[in-house]
Amino acid sequence: MGFLRRVAGISLRDKVRSSVIREGLGGEPLLLRVERSQLRWFGHLVRMPPGRLPREVSxxxxxGKRPWTRWRDYISSLAWGRLGILQSELVDLARExxxxxxxxxxxxxRP
Incomplete structure (x- = not known):
């Protein structure tokens, strides 16, 4: 954001929100960038050869007794909700x- 503020000619003292600066410069919303990054990483994991540590960890x-949610379940719900991809088709599409x-x-x- 420091770079974007300098490009826009706005300092922190101007008290302009980061989202306003991003919109003014034509940048994508931060949440959209994070979601794309998560889905991109999921694609990398799917295409990794067996035995690679990141794939094994995922x-x-x-x-244990502690309930937890899987990262892959979150990604599949994200893909279903935002792209309309079924969980059964998700891995096949990510391989290509x-x-x-x-x-x-x-x-x-996001709206």
């Missing part, structure tokens, strides 16, 4: 790199 099922990248570019901003 598929791990820890033992070019198709997955084009889907991420079509991700609409």
């Amino acid at each position: 598929q791990a099922r820890p033992a 790199r070019n198709l997955w990248g084009s889907l991420l570019e079509l991700l609409p901003p």
Whole structure:
């Protein structure tokens, strides 16, 4: 944001919100950028060869009594809600790199 503030010629003393600066410069909303980044990382995990540590960690099922939610379940609900992709089709689509990248570019901003 420091770079964007300098480009816009606005200092912190002007007390202008970051979202207003991003909109004024034509940047994408922060939440949209985070969601794209999460979905992009999911695509990397799906395409990784078996045995790579990040893939193994993402598929791990820890033992214990503490309830927890899986990161992959969050990503599948994000993809279903925002892109309309079913969980059964999610992994197959993520394996095709070019198709997955084009889907991420079509991700609409949140209302």
